[in-house]
Amino acid sequence: MTTYVIRAKYFGYNDEVFYVTGNRISNVFQDQAEAEAVYQKLEAEGARDFALYEVESLFDADEATLKQLDEFIFSRCGEHIYQDGEVSRDVLPSSLSDADTFSFVQMAEMQKFQLVSFEHEVKFYGLWSTKKQQWLEEHDEFFAGLIYAESPELLKDKIESIFADYDYSDIELAGSLESLSDQPILLKALIQVEYALSYDEDKQILNIGLWQNEALYAVNALLKQPLFEIKQIELAEIQRLEQELAKMHSYDEDYEYDEE
Structure with a gap:
């Protein structure tokens, strides 16, 4: 039986961009379609958490890449995210569909989650x-x-x-x-x-x-x-230790992972 694990990334801020500081398990699934649907939904929702000019992958991107990403957004919803040599100081347009938002996240390498699959046992x-x-x-x-x-x-x-x-x-x-x-x-x-x-x-x-x-x-x-x-x-050991760390360091004190 295949098991699917979604890991959530956590971010810090260095006065310029948000950067990945670590991650922890968010969800565990046995069904592929359900896992992929939840993963895509999480990425689409998380994509609008940060202003685009503070996203590390966009901050480091060259002009050609930014123009390509801007063309994709404009072709989907008629709005720009890169003009006059500057990345938008706003979040992704709300008029962008969830499916297109997910595609943009992959293109821009600004994932906030990771979906990992294990064929027989979680390792x-x-x-x-x-x-x-x-x-x-x-x-x-x-x-x-x-x-x-x-x-x-x-x-x-x-x-x-x-x-x-x-x-x-x-x-x-x-x-x-x-x-x-x-x-x-x-x-x-x-x-x-x-x-x-x-x-x-x-x-x-x-x-x-x-x-x-x-x-x-x-x-x-x-x-x-x-x-x-x-x-x-072991997966159970990871989940136990992550909950202990969450309580010990006072972030997300009500943290609970979701198992479907």
Whole structure:
């Protein structure tokens, strides 16, 4: 049986645009048609939450893209969203149909939701902190959320969150290369080619540079005691933790996910 999961994106504001700060599960469905209908409705409704000139994808778009998007809107409802080199300071025209609004959202890459399907069982993967023995979270002044994705590869860009376990500074691991790794020769070779890694022979300290994700990811695989693990996390566990985070950080205190 296929399961469909809708994840809602949450946004912060940086004085210029609204940017994605995190996401959480919004709905769970067993029926594809129902899931797609709800997803499209949510996107159409959410598209008018922000003034267009404050939408990150439009703010970063080049003139050719903005003209193409404007032509689409004008062809559908006779109104412009881009004139004289400026994006409209208003929201999308109310005269634009929900179907056309959904199409525009996809064209402009301004999605507020994500629809993910799983063929047999729901499989999400999270980042596990071996130091704190808990799932890693991402924090922003506007949002706090669990770090997880539908495939392990999508988490590579999120591993910088492990630096929070080390007070946002370089990570220092004490010990000989032999005590740190079952493959000390490979570890030494990696240190020699990776500028963000260094090893003090006298002090026997391995240093991993702050925010150096690629170095952290590479060296972690060689450590006897990894700094993080990418593990499968159950849907029920995600829902429980997201509700706890919502209460803990006082956003959407009445938050409940919808399961159809």
